[in-house]
Amino acid sequence: MYIFKRYILAISILVLMLASTSVTAQTLQPPVFSHSAGTFTQPFDLEMEAEENTVIYFTTNGNLPGLSDQQYQTGQPVPVSGSVMIRARAFRDGFEPGPAVTKIYSQLHPNVADFDSNLPLVIVHQFDDVMERWGAYRSTVGFSVIDIGQDGRARLLSDKLHLQSLSESNYRGSSSLGFPKKQFGVRLIDDSGENRNESVLGMPSENNWIMSAPYDDKTLIRNAIAYDLGRDMGRYAPRLRFVELFLHDGNGPVTASHYHGVYMLVERVKWDNNRVNITKLTPEDNAEPEITGGYIINYDRDDHFRSSFFNTRFSLIRPSVEDITPQQRNWISGYTGGLEAALFGSNFRDPDAGYAAWLDTDSFVDYHLMIEALKEMDGFRLSTIMHKDRGGKMVMGPIWDYNLSTGNYKGPWSGAPTGWYHTHLNPTQYLNGWYTRLFQDEAFSRKYSDRWWQLRQGPYATEHIVNMIRGYAELLEEAQERNFIRWPILGEWVWEYSRDGYDTWEEEIEWLIDWVEKRMDWIDSQMPEPSEEPESRLRYFWFFGSDLINNTPLESVEATYSLVEQATIRFESALDGYPFTDTHPLWRKASMERRNRPTEINYHPEGNQGRPYDQNTMRALQVKQPFTGNGGENTLIFEMPTSGLEGVIFSFAAMDEGAATALLIDYSTETGGPVWTDDGLANDRYPLDTEFQRYSIDFSGIDDVMDNPDFRVRIRFDGDNMSADNGNRVTFNNISLEIVPDTTTKTDEEPRRPVTFRLDQNYPNPFNPGTIIPFEIPLAGNIKLEVYDMLGRKVATLVDDFRVSGRYEVPFDATGLASGVYIYRLITRDNVQSRKFTIIK
Incomplete structure (x- = not known):
């Protein structure tokens, strides 16, 4: 009996303890204020409410409220005037304090x-x-x-x-x-x-x-x-x-x-998926491979660690000097030292044993070009940020602090639009000799000049930069007046290193534009001619390979090749709630996914690191049924900024696999939310085939598309039963955005001589009624360019004469021909090439 009573007592105590714990863990609701936070002109009385049986305590000094602070009394509102931060929370016996509410009122x-x-x-x-x-x-x-x-x-x-x-x-x-x-x-x-x-x-x-x-x-x-x-x-x-x-x-x-x-x-520069997108290093990451990244470091005044080879000083951004462990500090010191040993070693040009095994060459090229293009007078010696991901190489960037760029400098070095900035620096200032050594490699120097000419066709196009300046000038035209009333410094001395400038802001803007124009022209005059390889017109390309995740619904796919800003495909599903988990009955319905369906049509080797077409490594992108549902309709949206570009063609290979009969295509050029239109397009509906076909949409005649960071293309689908769900699909591959080739010949320059016989795809394609057929011949001779229907009957002869070596763009008017697929053929004494195009009427 005694044991039984002890047992009952223990159970009773346990029940009471659990009940007490349960009550204490309940969350009190935060107080409700009678006025929203913000600004006001007339003083007012602030009232607060909380749930029944609770007491509100509040502060006006910024501290978190406690039981020793002022208690709010119902019916006695708090008078508010001036500027005040009011913080309040609810209390109740036996409960944890409720969450605080903070509101700032500004008279x-x-x-x-x-x-x-x-x-x-x-x-x-x-x-x-x-x-x-x-x-x-x-x-x-x-x-x-x-x-x-x-x-x-x-x-x-x-x-x-x-x-x-x-x-x-x-x-x-x-x-x-x-x-x-x-x-x-x-x-x-x-x-x-x-x-x-x-x-x-x-x-x-x-x-x-x-x-x-x-x-x-x-x-x-x-x-x-x-x-x-x-x-x-x-x-x-x-x-x-x-x-x-x-x-x-x-x-x-x-x-x-x-x-x-x-x-x-x-x-602020830091680890983040939307900022410096590298692995966050934690204090527990003290052995390889975890300790290999990520680091964000800075070549600047601060001295947080030294490289183990040249004793180069660096400061830490992430992890911070307070958070880094001794093991991590030793590791990054050793890595930067190893990089220097490879860079300054006798085999530094070797791609496997030299600097290329340690640093990302392309990023070092881009970083240097940015500093020189804008002549940033703190470049290479201050605010020189670089980062290293886990298992990756050292990458230059991001850029930071360009106040003393584009001629805003009057110190001992020249801020003029002519002359190289880096020639003013001693080896220590020039990233401790790193760039001096890099330019001793002819391959790096060639990559540098070739990248310049690439950028001059896009983001570094003079017109693009000038338009950017004028856009910001328009944005700030009103506010700058108030700024310079508050800070009357126009035309005045500010400090020893920035120019005094003009008496008006408008003159400052025009001076900046003039400087940029002269700077771009001067660098053009200093750069060697582009490499002999045929110049790529490609700006974005999506190559779908085995690294694209399989058997998984996708929401977006970024371009695998981007010269200018990153381009992205975004998918909007016909089913609300997409993407679904693998346990959901709608898993992989109305989805965008990888598919194994290679094709050579519209393949661009330069968009896949120069690799030739290989069907064994190529995949594709599919959009699956149903194509309409409770979420609307399946839609592909291609976000493709055209910064610095004057005319573009959007192309891709596509085929139907039992799901749709046509593609519906329009576009948007508006900032913010898209406004879809088909104005200026030759067609907005493109029939699908059961085999891959090349589709090209020419935007070169639409002014709003040019130099537009918000350019988007939308593809929707049409067919007899778009709500059907039979597991069928439409498949895409080799999606590209290219610059419209310049068909004019510059009389003051010698044309580039082609090195191969090549018949290019016509553009636009499909078309009605006009298209352009490009081709190149390396040797002079008699040539023929002919068009045949699918029965082998010749329907047109476009060229039949002697031509010198060169590139040609031949127009073709198909007014008299019916809709369908045709073959065009280029013939010389030693070569024959054929391609297909599609006429849609």
Whole structure:
């Protein structure tokens, strides 16, 4: 009996303990405020509510509320005036405190109550925790963002904030800390002090940002131009948004005196899928292969570790100097040392034993070209960032800090648009001799000049850069006036290294454009002619190989070859909820997936690292039934920026496998959400065949497509029963975007002599009624170009005469011919080549 009673008592105590634990673990709801956070003009009374049997405690000094703080009494609202941060949370006996609610209220002085802008607005409230210039201490501030509305204006008087958050912030920089307009860091935090990731003004979600202050750059846009060009080259560079800042301290109203001018909200360089996309190194990663990456390091003033070979100093960005372990520091010291040993060794040109085994050559070429193209006067010696992924090579970039570029320099070196910048540097400044050694390899030098000529057809096209400058000038035309009233520095001395410039901002912009035009022309004059290989017109290419994941529904596929910004295929499924898990009954329905269906049609070796066509390594991309459903219709959207390009042709191979009879094609050139149109297209409906056919859509005559970062093409599907679900599909392969070839002949240049006999695919194809047939002949002689129908009957002779060696573009008008597939054939004494085209009427 005694044992039984002890047993019952123990069970009772356990039940009570579990009940107590259950009650304590329940979550209290946060208090509800009567007024949304934001700005106001007249003082008001703030009321708070919480669930029954709870008590609200609140603070106005920025501290997290506790039981020793002020208790809110129902019916006794809190008077709000000036600028105040109110933090509140609910308490109840036997419960953990509820989550805190933080709201910042900013009273506007009459002199800014009507302030509005075409740029987003940022209010930073320091209250009594003012940001400091030096040291690791970060102030806790309020960070509020007001975005532009549907009318294109952002109004300072608003209770509809795009973002309001706490932030840990401090001033940052080196020389720029001496300017009255300072840049500062932003680390968004939640009410518990943890990182708060937010998508700010349309940029990918993160918590670390920089409020960059263009001060010595009197155009305000040099960094923006550089970062945009970096992304146009296909490299990551920080995204940014221009804003106007009010920097407030104390508890009084926000006034005109708090206006701080035009700023850039910029992504901070760090590990992230949308920033430097490398593996995040943790303190536990202290052995290979984990310890091999990722690292983000900087050749700058700070000295956090030295290379083991040349004793080159580097600073750490990620992991930080506080977070890196001794093993990781030793490993990256050894890797940079090994790189230097290979680079400065006797076999440095050897692709397996030399520098190419340690560093990514293409990124080193692009980084150097960017610095020289814009003549960035801190380049190679300061803010020279590089990164290394786990198991990967050292990669240069991203670029950072271009305020002293494009002629904004008056120091001992020349900021003129002529002359190479790097010739002013001693070996230590020139990345400790790394680039000096790289240019001793003829292959690196040739790659450098060839890449220049590639970029000149795209992102480095003078017209593209000038259009970018004028676009930013139009954006800032209004705000720059307020900026230079706040900071009257136009035509004035700012510091010893930046030019005094002109008395007006408009003159600064025109001077910048003139500098860029002269700089591009000068570098053109210094570069050797492009390599003898036929110049590629390819800008984007999707090669579908075995590395594309199989038996899995896909949402997007990035181009495997990109000269300018990254191009992407995005898929919209006919079924709501796509993509489904492998346990869902709709798994692999209305999906985009890999398929094993190779074809040589529209294959471009240069889009696949120069490899010849090999059906054993090629796959394809399929879109599967059903093609209509509760989510709409299956749709492919191709995002293909045409920055710097004047005319393009979109081509691909496609075939039907029992799912559709035609492709419906249109496009969009609008910023933001797409606006689809078929204006200017020869056709918008393209019949499908049961065998692969080449389809080409010519956009060269549509002005809005030219030099457009927002160009998209949409493909939809048509057929007799688009809701059918029989496991059938439409399959695509070898998708490309190419520049329309220039058919004019320059009289002051000797034409390039072809080295092979080649009949190219006509464009556009399919067509109605006109097309162009390109071909090349390496030797002079009599040639014929003829067209046959599928029964072998000759229907046209386009050329039958003597031609000298060269490239030709022959027009063909098919007005008198019926729809169908035809063969065109090029004949010389020693060669015959044939291709097919399709006429659609």
